[in-house]
Amino acid sequence: MSTGRTLFDKVWDAHVVRKIEQGPDVLFIDRHLVHEVTSPVAFLGLKKRKSKVLYPGRTFATADHNTPTRNQHLPVKDPLSANQLRALEENAREHGIPYWGLGHRKNGIVHVIGPENGITLPGVTVVCGDSHTSTHGAFGAIAFGIGTSEVEMVLSTQCIMQPKPKRMRITIDGQLNAAVTPKDVALYIISQLSTSGATGYFVEYAGEVFRNMSMEGRMTVCNLSIEMGARGGMVAPDQKTFDYIKGREYTPKGADWDKAMEYWETLYSDKDAQFDKEVVFDGSAIEPMITYGTNPGMGMGITSGIPRAESLDGGVATYRKSLEYMDFSEGDAMLGKKIDFVFLGSCTNGRIEDFRAFAQVVKGRKKADNVTAWLVPGSHQVEEAIREEGILEILEEAGFELREPGCSACLAMNDDKIPAGKYAVSTSNRNFEGRQGPGARTLLASPLVAAAAAVTGKVTDPRELLELETA
Amino acid sequence: MAYDKFNTLRSTAVPLPIENVDTDQIIPARFLKATERKGFGDNLFRDWRYHPDNTPKEHFVLNNPIYGGKILVGGKNFGSGSSREHAAWAIYDYGFRCVVSSFFADIFRNNCLNIGVLPVQVSPEFLQRIFEEIEKDPKAELTVDLPEQKIRIEATGEEEDFEINAYKKENLLNGYDDIDYLLSMKEEIQAFEHGLPL
Numbered sequence: 001m002s003t004g005r006t007l008f009d010k011v012w013d014a015h016v017v018r019k020i021e022q023g024p025d026v027l028f029i030d031r032h033l034v035h036e037v038t039s040p041v042a043f044l045g046l047k048k049r050k051s052k053v054l055y056p057g058r059t060f061a062t063a064d065h066n067t068p069t070r071n072q073h074l075p076v077k078d079p080l081s082a083n084q085l086r087a088l089e090e091n092a093r094e095h096g097i098p099y100w101g102l103g104h105r106k107n108g109i110v111h112v113i114g115p116e117n118g119i120t121l122p123g124v125t126v127v128c129g130d131s132h133t134s135t136h137g138a139f140g141a142i143a144f145g146i147g148t149s150e151v152e153m154v155l156s157t158q159c160i161m162q163p164k165p166k167r168m169r170i171t172i173d174g175q176l177n178a179a180v181t182p183k184d185v186a187l188y189i190i191s192q193l194s195t196s197g198a199t200g201y202f203v204e205y206a207g208e209v210f211r212n213m214s215m216e217g218r219m220t221v222c223n224l225s226i227e228m229g230a231r232g233g234m235v236a237p238d239q240k241t242f243d244y245i246k247g248r249e250y251t252p253k254g255a256d257w258d259k260a261m262e263y264w265e266t267l268y269s270d271k272d273a274q275f276d277k278e279v280v281f282d283g284s285a286i287e288p289m290i291t292y293g294t295n296p297g298m299g300m301g302i303t304s305g306i307p308r309a310e311s312l313d314g315g316v317a318t319y320r321k322s323l324e325y326m327d328f329s330e331g332d333a334m335l336g337k338k339i340d341f342v343f344l345g346s347c348t349n350g351r352i353e354d355f356r357a358f359a360q361v362v363k364g365r366k367k368a369d370n371v372t373a374w375l376v377p378g379s380h381q382v383e384e385a386i387r388e389e390g391i392l393e394i395l396e397e398a399g400f401e402l403r404e405p406g407c408s409a410c411l412a413m414n415d416d417k418i419p420a421g422k423y424a425v426s427t428s429n430r431n432f433e434g435r436q437g438p439g440a441r442t443l444l445a446s447p448l449v450a451a452a453a454a455v456t457g458k459v460t461d462p463r464e465l466l467e468l469e470t471a
Numbered sequence: 472m473a474y475d476k477f478n479t480l481r482s483t484a485v486p487l488p489i490e491n492v493d494t495d496q497i498i499p500a501r502f503l504k505a506t507e508r509k510g511f512g513d514n515l516f517r518d519w520r521y522h523p524d525n526t527p528k529e530h531f532v533l534n535n536p537i538y539g540g541k542i543l544v545g546g547k548n549f550g551s552g553s554s555r556e557h558a559a560w561a562i563y564d565y566g567f568r569c570v571v572s573s574f575f576a577d578i579f580r581n582n583c584l585n586i587g588v589l590p591v592q593v594s595p596e597f598l599q600r601i602f603e604e605i606e607k608d609p610k611a612e613l614t615v616d617l618p619e620q621k622i623r624i625e626a627t628g629e630e631e632d633f634e635i636n637a638y639k640k641e642n643l644l645n646g647y648d649d650i651d652y653l654l655s656m657k658e659e660i661q662a663f664e665h666g667l668p669l
Contacts, residue, residue: 017663018656023638026653028660030669038555040506051654055664066504080504087506124669131554131578147556147582149649157653159660162581163636195491196548199577229551231577252669263668295491295551318490318546411500411553420523432495432552434518 004270006167007236008202011142011267015125017159024161030124031141032059032154033110034097036066036081036088037413038129042151043091051156056096058158060119061088063101064109066413069376069403072102081414095155108379108405111135111347115219116381118248122237122264127154132347132429134225137234138218139241140267142202144232165231166276168201169269172209174283178468181357182217183349183427183446185209186224187289189281191299199229201277204269209283210235215244216353223348224429227296236268288462290334291431291444294322298431302449302461306332325433326441327421334443334459341424342373342454343436344447346410349427350378352385354447359394361451361465367399368457374416375400376408398455412437425453474587476646480569481614481625483540485532486605492545493552494579498561500553511557512564533565537609544571544601544613550579559583569615571622573598584639585649591615591622597631600624617643 005013018026034042039061046053053059066081076082085101092099100106106113111132114120120136126143127133129151136143150160170189190197203225210218218235225233235241242264245251252260287301300307306323308330309316323330328337344350344358355377367373375395377383383405386392392402409416410428412435418424420439427450431442445453448462455465462468502514520531527534543562549572550558559582562570568588573595583590593601604611604624612625617640623630635643642648653660 017660020638023636026656026660028663028667030667037503041508041556044507045650049650049654054657054660065500078504084504084506121669129554129556131552133554145554145578147554147559147578147585149556149582149585153650153653156650157657157660158664159653161638161649161653165577195551196574196576199548199574226552229548229576260669295493315490315547317488321489411495413500413503430493430495430552432493434499435495438499438518438523 004272004274006269006273006275007140007204007234007267008142008167011123011125012164014123024163026159026161027125029127029154029158029160030058031114031119031126033114033126033128033133034059034061034088034151035110035128035130036063036084038148039091039151040084040087041148042155045152046155049156053095053097053155054158059097059155061092061097061099062107062110062113063088065407065411067102067406068414069374069406069408069416072404105380108381109347109350109407111223112350112378112382115139116248116379118245118251121245121251121260122241123267127160131226132223134230134232135219135223135347137222137225137232138215139245140234140237142232142234145226165202166200167204168198168230168277168279169204169206169275170279170281171207172281172283173207174209176209176283176286179288179448179463179466180286181446181448182213182220184286184289186221187291187296187299187444188286190224190228190297191289192281193228193279195227195295195297196229198225201230203230203233205233205235211238214353215240216351219351220348224296227429237264288446288449290449290459292326292328292334294325294431294433296429296431296444298322299444300334302334302459306330306334335461337459338370338423339425339443339453339458340370340372340422341418342371342450343409343424343426343428344450345374345376345378345408346428347378348429349447350376350382352382354427355382355386355391356389357447358451359391361448361462362398362400362455363394365398365455367454370457371454373400373454374403374409376403377405379405409436411435425450425459474646474648475568477568477587477589477617477643479614479616479618480541481612482542483610484542484544484571484601484605484613485538485540486602487532487543487545488602490546491548491551494550494555494558495552497550497558498555503555503557508560510564511561512566515561515565541566541568542571542613542615543567544598544605547572547574547595549575551576554578556582556586559586559588563588571598571601584643587643587646589615589617589643591633593622593631593633600629
């Protein structure tokens with residue numbers, strides 16, 4: 001009988017306050033992030049119970065989901081959004097929670113600002129009323145999305161009650177091909193496992209592909225864990241992780257850092273650790289990816305054709321309904337399809353590396369006339385880096401405009417909605433029907449593929465523009 | 472905050488034989504702007520239910536008066552995507568108390584349990600049988616028996632067991648919620664917090 005423990009076991013077990021027989025574990029939450037959309041009813045519940053926030057210093061609030069990406073210095077026009085933003089501000093003030101609202105220099109997408117400010121650390125538990133909380137797993141944290149009832153639980157008791165998920169390890173070794181980004185790796189995994197292939201599991205990403213990835217890249221991969229149904233995904237912390245977090249505002253300092261390091265250095269899966277499921281892929285088999293359907297599992301290498309329904313394992317009616325919504329046909333090539341919008345941003349691909357990649361392709365080129373492009377940094381810090389690194393000049397010369405930070409067209413709660421019937425190449429995370437606006441059609445892809453589409457007006461292999469060999 | 476108790480439910484059911492029904496379909500993001508838990512049922516499946524001009528789409532099952540009841544029966548991987556509890560609220564507010572599928576997304580399942588909607592996971596074969604019986608007779612009744620953990624098609628007597636952990640079962644039978652449980656162990660939580668490294 002093996003005694004080895006996985007990275008996930010180590011972090012989870014360290015946070016179990018009580019085990020309930022034939023029931024869930026009571027899990028302590030180190031860091032809680034809240035935004036305007038999924039928190040108001042939780043605060044209302046707190047009020048009804050005459051309860052207080054137990055540890056206000058462990059919760060951080062930002063406004064991101066329905067904030068405008070233009071003229072943030074002006075009052076928010078939509079009265080419902082304005083009301084929700086006001087409610088968050090008032091709730092944060094009443095309960096003494098740090099609040100970074102519109103205009104604050106630390107404002108941005110909740111999953112971008114957590115790591116930027118050292119709130120996200122290895123070996124902690126992080127939750128937020130948002131499924132893409134899995135992003136923070138890039139640091140070796142257990143991070144996952146929760147519902148509003150659970151937001152209230154965390155506010156009032158700093159705990160939630162959940163059964164321990166099963167453990168899955170996804171190992172990818174081998175050299176990635178040119179122009180294959182972390183987004184492509186994630187879309188590839190989801191296309192292989194389907195949108196429910198990891199439901200019930202917590203994933204650890206292992207192997208040289210993830211070891212070689214930057215922290216930004218690991219965040220992109222962990223972010224998309226939920227799109228294959230996983231509760232979350234994580235990568236064991238290494239020197240890259242420690243270098244990234246060191247010196248950030250909420251990162252421990254001095255003796256506290258040393259003490260934390262003792263814990264962090266234990267955070268890896270033991271050699272004899274057992275996983276409930278092991279999946280292995282070959283990194284060199286991955287191409288730049290694009291989706292053609294209405295869930296993130298409907299992705300393919302950009303040079304392939306849309307799969308035929310007969311080749312699928314059941315679900316033919318749902319598959320055809322999806323293609324009908326997209327107005328695509330089985331067997332179609334994606335390359336050359338005309339597109340109308342490009343969206344660069346979101347908690348998936350709204351960090352500085354994503355803007356660097358986009359700029360690399362559009363540099364010296366011009367935005368296609370038929371394309372409307374929305375470039376939305378994940379935070380003010382990202383926005384600042386875009387300016388400081390000279391990326392803004394490249395973008396502007398190519399005919400692009402930079403907007404202000406927020407979730408924007410990823411879920412289209414603000415004015416950034418893709419019109420019905422239009423096609424958007426989007427670096428975000430979901431291509432569900434209507435996700436980017438009622439009737440909108442989304443093609444998920446990497447910042448490189450989005451940039452290639454933005455300058456050509458159609459789905460284009462970025463390797464052609466970067467003069468790289470196709471595999 | 473207690474919710475409705477759930478014991479045994481006998482009802483007709485609304486069939487939605489589509490796979491991967493995500494929470495953006497159950498309630499689109501633009502309807503998440505409320506600061507209170509009210510009125511979400513009106514926007515349940517909004518874009519499948521209504522045209523952009525707000526006239527009902529005739530062919531959608533919720534607009535077909537033949538179908539009704541307190542049980543929603545969905546295809547595999549029901550409730551995937553966003554963590555919005557609003558999806559569970561919309562289902563509850565519309566009048567459903569139970570969702571049946573052959574597979575549920577994790578967060579959606581938790582959200583349902585936390586507000587007193589029972590997610591019942593059945594085998595793909597049994598799900599198929601339910602869809603067939605409802606197609607044959609839209610007034611076909613299902614019985615969901617939580618104490619016995621069984622779901623039955625009344626017309627044929629076919630039944631299947633379903634899983635639920637003992638703790639959650641007890642909560643649903645009594646209308647208890649997790650928050651009250653957690654509040655009752657506050658001192659234990661505070662002692663635990665004291666010993667944490669971060």
